[in-house]
Amino acid sequence: xxxxxxxxxxxxxxxxxxxxxxxxxxxxxxxxxxxxxxxxxxxxxxxxxxxxxxxxxxxxxxxxxxxxxxxxxxxxxxxxxxxxxxxxxxxxxxxxxxxxxxxxxxxxxxxxxxxxxxxxxxxxxxxxxxxxxxxxxxxxxxxxxxxxxxxxxxxxxxxxxxxxxxxxxxxxxxxxxxxxxxxxxxxxxxxxxxxxxxxxxxxxxxxxxxxxxxxxxxxxxxxxxxxxxxxxxxxxxxxxxxxxxxxxxxxxxxxxxxxxxxxxxxxxxxxxxxxxxxxxxxxxxxxxxxxxxxxxxxxxxxxxxxxxxxxxxxxxxxxxxxxxxxxxxxxxxxxxxxxxxxxxxxxxxxxxxxxxxxxxxxxxxxxxxxxxxxxxxxxxxxxxxxxxxxxxxxxxxxxxxxxxxxxxx
Numbered sequence: 001x002x003x004x005x006x007x008x009x010x011x012x013x014x015x016x017x018x019x020x021x022x023x024x025x026x027x028x029x030x031x032x033x034x035x036x037x038x039x040x041x042x043x044x045x046x047x048x049x050x051x052x053x054x055x056x057x058x059x060x061x062x063x064x065x066x067x068x069x070x071x072x073x074x075x076x077x078x079x080x081x082x083x084x085x086x087x088x089x090x091x092x093x094x095x096x097x098x099x100x101x102x103x104x105x106x107x108x109x110x111x112x113x114x115x116x117x118x119x120x121x122x123x124x125x126x127x128x129x130x131x132x133x134x135x136x137x138x139x140x141x142x143x144x145x146x147x148x149x150x151x152x153x154x155x156x157x158x159x160x161x162x163x164x165x166x167x168x169x170x171x172x173x174x175x176x177x178x179x180x181x182x183x184x185x186x187x188x189x190x191x192x193x194x195x196x197x198x199x200x201x202x203x204x205x206x207x208x209x210x211x212x213x214x215x216x217x218x219x220x221x222x223x224x225x226x227x228x229x230x231x232x233x234x235x236x237x238x239x240x241x242x243x244x245x246x247x248x249x250x251x252x253x254x255x256x257x258x259x260x261x262x263x264x265x266x267x268x269x270x271x272x273x274x275x276x277x278x279x280x281x282x283x284x285x286x287x288x289x290x291x292x293x294x295x296x297x298x299x300x301x302x303x304x305x306x307x308x309x310x311x312x313x314x315x316x317x318x319x320x321x322x323x324x325x326x327x328x329x330x331x332x333x334x335x336x337x338x339x340x341x342x343x344x345x346x347x348x349x350x351x352x353x354x355x356x357x358x359x360x361x362x363x364x365x366x367x368x369x370x371x372x373x374x375x376x377x378x379x380x381x382x383x384x385x386x387x388x389x390x391x392x393x394x395x396x397x398x399x400x401x402x403x404x405x406x407x408x409x
Contacts, residue, residue: 336360
């Protein structure tokens, strides 16, 4: 019988743990995000060799139901009203709708590994809420829109006499947006920021919460909520006036730069060295940095074993990128300066090099398993490696391992 028990899970419910079920183990290890305990469970675990590696330990009565939701979830006023007490664990985003007091009356607490969105009045009633993420409360009675909501001609036709709320921003740049119709219907808006065409500002300003940040853009500007490559295809799709909430990449062929009339970047811009000045002259505003794009050289990827030689680097002035390879061997005669200047290694398992080159090779490696000499660690030979491996197998046979999303002791 295994002497050790290891449990790897997201949530471990230990409230009803019995001593006789685990007394024969010499070591019990629980690796998880959260452990639920009770007074009786704590007494049992104190007697036995339990080791808890977790972020949260919550004490909850044993008669409380545990509800675990992996993914986004919503509590609505039309949901069935629970008849027993429950505790919620949500691994994702939770949205609580208005008029849900009855659905929440039996909830004794929540742990949300994600974001929580709910009406202001409901949040004040919640018990024992622990949110590992963002919490956003919206005004009672508001109609909730997407985090980045587009207010256009179609929206105006469907709008009601109500307050509309968005968690991040509202985009009001449609030239056909009928602001008179919105005002006549009694529409108002609340959000963190509103991006508005210059000609629409005066007619919309009275309908927007005064705490909202107003961002004014020239008429005809397209708001792009994504990273883009600044080429002819992009201009054909969005036009020549761009407000980009994301990163911008300028290709080697920069004809599109000559056609732009307005460019505001809420992110970084990556540009070839010879086009940097031209891009800077075109940009109206940028929140991030203008970075130089690295010229693309040779790429070696998805190979079990790769050896990099001095000759290879000397004949690739633009450098060599090595990625997703099992073993990368660096020749001993390559100068450190050439390695740092022309070699980049990423997402590789083992990078082997002589001791003299370790510092230079370490500088150019990203997300690699190990970097060092070709021998095993500390000069370990094949025999020693096999011996250690056999010892690891023996230890594995003595350990019972349980992997689960949720586990009940």
